[in-house]
Amino acid sequence: MTIATPLHRIAACALVAGFGVSFHAAAQPASSFDKGSEGAGQAASTSAGQAYPTKPVRVIVPFAPGGGTDVIARMIAPRLSQEFGQHFVVDNRGGAGGTLGTDIVVRAEPDGYTVGLVASSYATAPTFYRLPYDPIKGIAPISMTDAGPFILAVHPSLKATNVKEFIALARARPGTLNYGSSGTGGTLHLVGELFGQMTRTDTVHIPYKGTGPAVVDLIGGQIQFIFANGPSVLPHIKAGKLRGIAVTTERPSALMPDLPTVSELVPGFLAITWHGMLAPVGTPKAIVERLNQTLARILKQPDLQDVLHRQGLEPVHTTPGEFARVIAEDIARWSKVVKVGNIKLN
Numbered sequence: 422m423t424i425a426t427p428l429h430r431i432a433a434c435a436l437v438a439g440f441g442v443s444f445h446a447a448a449q450p451a452s453s454f455d456k457g458s459e460g461a462g463q464a465a466s467t468s469a470g471q472a473y474p475t476k477p478v479r480v481i482v483p484f485a486p487g488g489g490t491d492v493i494a495r496m497i498a499p500r501l502s503q504e505f506g507q508h509f510v511v512d513n514r515g516g517a518g519g520t521l522g523t524d525i526v527v528r529a530e531p532d533g534y535t536v537g538l539v540a541s542s543y544a545t546a547p548t549f550y551r552l553p554y555d556p557i558k559g560i561a562p563i564s565m566t567d568a569g570p571f572i573l574a575v576h577p578s579l580k581a582t583n584v585k586e587f588i589a590l591a592r593a594r595p596g597t598l599n600y601g602s603s604g605t606g607g608t609l610h611l612v613g614e615l616f617g618q619m620t621r622t623d624t625v626h627i628p629y630k631g632t633g634p635a636v637v638d639l640i641g642g643q644i645q646f647i648f649a650n651g652p653s654v655l656p657h658i659k660a661g662k663l664r665g666i667a668v669t670t671e672r673p674s675a676l677m678p679d680l681p682t683v684s685e686l687v688p689g690f691l692a693i694t695w696h697g698m699l700a701p702v703g704t705p706k707a708i709v710e711r712l713n714q715t716l717a718r719i720l721k722q723p724d725l726q727d728v729l730h731r732q733g734l735e736p737v738h739t740t741p742g743e744f745a746r747v748i749a750e751d752i753a754r755w756s757k758v759v760k761v762g763n764i765k766l767n
Contacts, residue, residue, distance in 0.1 A: 481537040483522025485515040494538040500719045527554040531703035544751030548759040561704045562744035565697040569734040570668035574654045575646040584686045591622035599644040602636030612648040612692045614762045618727045651733020681763040686749045
């Protein structure tokens with residue numbers, strides 16, 4: 422399925438338009454990353470005219486093995502190897518919220534032999550860290566690979582079954598409703614802060630060392646609500662241990678059709694989790710385009726889609742220019758949230 426869509430709705434629309442959505446910039450002016458494409462199946466060339474790739478390609482994952490980003494990378498890398506006939510090798514370089522591994526990508530030779538698979542936290546890092554690279558101008562975006570909603574989930578004892586009731590309860594009990602996150606400054610924390618700012622509610626953030634412990638305490642009633650991804654809370658919602666209230670995408674998620682959106686009552690509220698591939702700035706456009714079009718084919722594979730769906734994610738393919746604008750908009754959104762909330766890392 423191919424959809425021409427306004428940029429600011431890319432990720433949200435991807436979650437409702439069906440599986441294996443592919444986006445093209447038909448409705449957008451071409452950016453410098455959207456020009457000079459080659460036909461699918463043709464060999465990309467370096468500036469010297471050499472066919473690409475002629476040796477293994479390193480895929481930097483800026484997080485430890487076993488996490489969500491690593492899982493996505495290890496699903497995609499062997500498929501890239503099969504498509505290109507060269508090994509795409511996953512290299513985990515975690516640390517400093519993903520910025521250490523990303524810096525390796527940015528500083529690499531821009532020849533197509535080092536790429537990175539980053540998460541949506543890429544857009545929150547600039548709000549807290551003095552980065553050794555420019556997160557917008559220092560990269561060559563290739564494509565998003567997937568996106569998904571966060572779920573607003575509450576303890577079943579809470580007298581709120583929808584967003585309207587939840588907001589009313591929070592306003593009636595300022596400073597008494599606690600929500601958990603995977604840690605101060607993490608995406609789940611910022612989503613909760615964004616909700617508070619846009620609804621003018623006063624809730625209390627409780628940071629945990631990971632989403633898992635926060636969910637355990639939510640089930641136990643030590644905290645009252647959380648914004649978390651699907652795999653973290655959906656099994657508990659289905660088991661009746663938690664109550665799902667809404668999703669944070671602009672439109673309902675095809676994977677969670679029974680849950681309404683926060684934006685139905687809070688216009689403009691949007692928060693998504695995503696992954697995407699990027700390269701060092703200066704990587705030849707022909708190589709970026711070849712990688713982009715190969716990802717488009719890979720993301721249509723049913724077995725890969727099934728794995729993504731089990732993680733509460735939808736396959737998403739974008740042009741390089743579209744991905745660049747998603748990054749820029751997310752950085753602007755979270756920077757504003759952090760500034761208004763005066764959030765600082767401990």
